[in-house]
Amino acid sequence: MTIELLDLHPEPADLRRLVEEGLRSSPRQLPAWLLYDGEGSRLFAAICEQPEYSLTRTELALLDQHAKAMAAAVGKGVMVEFGIGHAPKVSPLLNAMEASSFVALDISRSALQEALEGLKADHPTVSMLGICCDHSQLDVLPAHPLLDGQPLVGFFPGSSLGNFRPDEAVELLRRFRHLLRGGPLLLGLDQPRDPTLLEAAYDDAAGVSAAFARNLLTRLNRDLQGDIDPTSFSYRARWQPQASRIEMALVSRCDQTLQLAGRPWSFTSGDLWITEHSVKYSPTAAADLALRAGWRIEQRWHDAEDHLSMHLLLP
């Protein structure tokens, strides 16, 4: 009944390459997973507590309400959560499945450790395995007694898929299908809704969303010897209806040249640095996405307002 951690940490060289690629591209944008260092994961947990950001509360209520039906629908298997983050949602499912083991993946080692410790308190008899990795790069789950020869059930809540471009999302869902070896996937996605509400959810009055975006700059200063002044960028979140997504960006407040990874990068006042996109999938768009990745949606549970759904995907 232990917590075990496997660290498949990405090479520091990958970070430099990603950042250089992202800053050379137009518009400038880095992969969203870079937002989740220890501090970023803590700030994301704080976003989930903001009144404007209802996604987490709605999904937790949905899982609580339908855990038994979901457990019955997925059948027996070891639950594998992709990107557990700081505030685990899997509890009601572990109870309903009467699970004896649980496997979680996350890019942030500290988030993984804390999440599993928190879960352990509520599920003392469940053996827990954390795998610290970038699951969008993982081809096969590492060999481990908790996984070898076991039927698997995937869990990908929190609309995390929204952070990927649709073509990348298809690739990721395909990857999960291979990783899960024929097992089902529970996929949580929120849907397009009133743009005013959406923009407020991604730019809360308390400024936590803005701090979360700016923390990327602090992280890069630390990890790539940068000299960026995070206050030299303002933050904004905009709904883009053609792409059905929220765009979150830092906007340079002035003309400036910053140093990062041993190179100068020039920004003109008003230049964008996109920190992430959050794509919102309608139920039909989700069904289409699943199909392109070799899955079909067997069932969908949603909240009363139909803002958010948990989908059961079968290969």
Ligand code: AVJ
């Ligand atoms: C973790 C990708 C689901 O898009 O809602 C929230 C990330 N960023 N506020 C989202 C996020 C700023 C979040 N996901």
